[in-house]
Amino acid sequence: MALVVGINVAVSLRLLTTNSPTTLPGFDKLYPLHWLGACFIFISGVALLLAYPAKALTNPVFYLKVASLVTALIIAFKIQMRLQRSSSDTRYSLSTKTLAAFALVLWIVTIFTGRFLAYTNSVLLASRFY
């Protein structure tokens, strides 16, 4: 998680803090590592879900986390595509900067909801319903 969020933070901060028409040379090369981290998130997330499915699936915070995580990953993909298409004289548009800012907000929401999952569940095991 820290790897994925970390790389997104680096790219987003660089996009938001650069005012010159410079590009972000090579920043798109960080994305293979980012997607590797995303695979780890997916595998560990599925394992945790399989371990306590009722705990997660009965908690609305879980759905908020998944929604913000998926949206943040889609935005990461969009930013990656824009970085790969950019040339040396590219000036990043307001929409790219808005995407970068939105991505930061979504990662904060993902982190908060992820931590709050441990404190907001009302059901631990499905056997409670039998």
Place this chain on the structure above:
Amino acid sequence: MSDTNVIDFLGGFSQFTGIYGFMNSMWGWPVIESLHFIGLCLLLGTVGVFDLRMLGLAKQIPYQYLHKLVPFGVAGYLINVTTGIMFLTTAPDQYVYNPAFQTKMLFMLLAGINMLSFYGFCNQYVQNAGTNPLPTRIKLVAGISLIAWSAIIVCGRLITYFRPPYHWCLWC
């Protein structure tokens, strides 16, 4: 100062400053945990990515571009120190005797010494290196930094799994 005195001092500080009350409120602990993780992401996203670049990843990125993000990493570090102190002082007995916490502190010390060595001996060279490959000694510093921060994350997660009676330390 004995162990009990240290714990009493930390607990007293928490009570005196109101940290204890806040941390034991309904959402105090998870909010501070979330902030701790955000600080960690800021650190890893700036210092960690800078380390990876020095090790040879994404060769087209000039080092100074990533170094400009380091102040955000420092902000993340300050968030983590502040929130970390809030955890420690609220439940000092859960941390002082905890081997995962002690190991985490050792790696933080290593990361700190490593950072001093970077700014003492490597920073000037890296700033002027453009996108050229760096010498092995600087890559070693970057590697140690990456290992130390990764170990800090792992130890941080393990703290919660070392509760009494699994506490252990050299002086206990």
